[in-house]
Amino acid sequence: MVGLGVALAVAAGGLPAGGAAAESSAERGDYLVNTVMACGNCHTPVGPNGPMMERALSGGLRFETPDFTVHAPNITQDAATGIGGWSDAEIKRAIVEGVRPDGALLAPVMPTTFYQVLTGDDLDAIVAYLRTVPAVEATTPPRSFSALPEAHPFPGAEAPIPEAERAADVVRNGFYLATIAHCMECHVAWTPTGPDPVNGLGAGGREFPGPWGVSVASNITSHPEHGLGGWSDEEIARAITTGVSRDGSRLKPPMGFGYYAGMTPEDVGAIVAWLRTLPPR
Ligand code: HEC
Numbered sequence: 001m002v003g004l005g006v007a008l009a010v011a012a013g014g015l016p017a018g019g020a021a022a023e024s025s026a027e028r029g030d031y032l033v034n035t036v037m038a039c040g041n042c043h044t045p046v047g048p049n050g051p052m053m054e055r056a057l058s059g060g061l062r063f064e065t066p067d068f069t070v071h072a073p074n075i076t077q078d079a080a081t082g083i084g085g086w087s088d089a090e091i092k093r094a095i096v097e098g099v100r101p102d103g104a105l106l107a108p109v110m111p112t113t114f115y116q117v118l119t120g121d122d123l124d125a126i127v128a129y130l131r132t133v134p135a136v137e138a139t140t141p142p143r144s145f146s147a148l149p150e151a152h153p154f155p156g157a158e159a160p161i162p163e164a165e166r167a168a169d170v171v172r173n174g175f176y177l178a179t180i181a182h183c184m185e186c187h188v189a190w191t192p193t194g195p196d197p198v199n200g201l202g203a204g205g206r207e208f209p210g211p212w213g214v215s216v217a218s219n220i221t222s223h224p225e226h227g228l229g230g231w232s233d234e235e236i237a238r239a240i241t242t243g244v245s246r247d248g249s250r251l252k253p254p255m256g257f258g259y260y261a262g263m264t265p266e267d268v269g270a271i272v273a274w275l276r277t278l279p280p281r
């Protein structure tokens, strides 16, 4: 009896704060896909009333550049029009290497250059969750391109950051989360040759035209006037998770606050801690 009591106490001590039971791989994947990584921000169709959740992940946004026109495809489990017929290895290769089973390269709109930082466990979790996504039959128009720009890994995202390293350092964890959330795909300075993560990390300025007009990615470096330097942690967390800026104004798409709303306070806090370390621009 005594032995059992000790075992229970140890097990209870090992539970995460809040007392929630350990999450399964598919649950972890659900969290990653639908909050931090906001896959639906591109892959879910948008109707007049916002994202069409009954057709979640069945194909969404169109991306047009001088070099290519692509649509975020159907990644539901439909075998004919989605990825239901792909093996786990094929899905992982598309996510982290940007290569389809037929060998075709994906346009770098799909943020594979950020996803190489994913740990094996998180990649397994994403695939486990995708397997649970209801099949929706939907085709997106064929892709067309003259050239695909060369894709380079985001600096620091060349290899997975182990779980233990993140558990030991909140800023490191924040970098991991902000990277898989690809915040810096939008909030980086853009030059005629593409993004400049070395000199323009967090500087913003990239324009996003859409039904909302044109939104401009904000400067989210620690600059005291142009960036977030003068904001409190709570104000930054509120902007990320509710889309309300410091002055109370509402942020426009494609900032993914509707997805980030579901992030745990710990994960939002880690991202804020990392943003604080960005040199002012
Ligand atoms: C910024 C927009 C964007 C985000 C975010 C995004 N994707 Fe994509 N994804 C795309 C686009 C666009 C393509 C197609 C590119 C092409 O056709 O060359 C694509 C292709 C894919 C493919 C290959 C499918 C096929 O039929 O070729 C898979 C699998 C995929 N994405 C999974 C995901 C997952 C899982 C996530 C989240 C972890 C995600 N994507 C996040 C835009 C995005």
Ligand code: HEC
Binding pocket: 178, 181, 182, 183, 184, 185, 186, 187, 208, 215, 216, 217, 218, 219, 220, 236, 239, 240, 245, 246, 250, 251, 252, 253, 254, 255, 256, 260, 271
């Ligand atoms: C797909 C592009 C995109 C992604 C990804 C993105 N953002 Fe944004 N973000 C924007 C745009 C555009 C705005 C400005 C919206 C506006 O002004 O209405 C913005 C605004 C913000 C603001 C408000 C700043 C201010 O001055 O009001 C913060 C903070 C922010 N983003 C942080 C983040 C973080 C952290 C991430 C990753 C977890 C992220 N963003 C991911 C496009 C993006």
